[in-house]
Amino acid sequence: MARELQPINAGSMADIAFLLLIFFLVTTTMDVDTGLLRMLPPIPEKNQNQNQDKIKERNVFVVLINKNNDLLVENQYMDLHQLREAAKEFIANPENRDDLPEKEWKEIPYFGRVFVTKNPVISLQNDRGTSYGMYIKVQNELIAAIDELRDEIATKQFGKLYDDLDEDHQKAIKKYYAAAISEAEPKNVGGAK
Numbered sequence: 232m233a234r235e236l237q238p239i240n241a242g243s244m245a246d247i248a249f250l251l252l253i254f255f256l257v258t259t260t261m262d263v264d265t266g267l268l269r270m271l272p273p274i275p276e277k278n279q280n281q282n283q284d285k286i287k288e289r290n291v292f293v294v295l296i297n298k299n300n301d302l303l304v305e306n307q308y309m310d311l312h313q314l315r316e317a318a319k320e321f322i323a324n325p326e327n328r329d330d331l332p333e334k335e336w337k338e339i340p341y342f343g344r345v346f347v348t349k350n351p352v353i354s355l356q357n358d359r360g361t362s363y364g365m366y367i368k369v370q371n372e373l374i375a376a377i378d379e380l381r382d383e384i385a386t387k388q389f390g391k392l393y394d395d396l397d398e399d400h401q402k403a404i405k406k407y408y409a410a411a412i413s414e415a416e417p418k419n420v421g422g423a424k
Contacts, residue, residue, distance in 0.1 A: 290332045292321040292353045298360025318376035322410045356415040
């Protein structure tokens with residue numbers, strides 16, 4: 232007499248597959264691309280005077296990147312590794328040079344009356360053929376210059392790094408080094424790639 236095979240209960244197979252799916256969804260990490268943190272300028276008021284936007288040439292630090300990823304800073308070729316120090320000197324103007332941003336006396340909370348640069352602007356423009364990698368490296372150097380200056384003054388004045396300070400102290404330091412990075416629309420200066 233032949234034995235009958237017992238049927239396999241497949242009802243719980245769907246439950247097991249569902250549990251495995253949940254397990255893999257929960258334990259899998261997904262890489263998220265991050266971009267550059269930039270705050271857009273506010274919308275200008277309708278009755279804003281156009282002459283208010285005029286900035287003296289000495290208050291603008293011009294940084295150009297061509298299609299060959301060459302760096303031209305203030306009409307001089309510069310190595311990427313020199314950019315941070317050049318930007319720091321421009322923003323701080325420690326010797327009050329005539330070719331760097333104007334300085335003015337300003338009343339800043341926690342600092343009192345101090346002699347600081349008057350609205351220095353870093354103007355960054357790249358060619359349409361500039362590599363994304365070079366663009367990011369230049370951005371990083373410019374932001375690092377501002378961050379280092381703010382860390383230096385925070386450590387000197389408050390004994391802490393800028394990021395470790397409360398919001399009021401950070402606002403005061405932003406007034407002390409009020410540098411802005413302005414990006415112009417890319418051009419085909421060096422020709423198409």
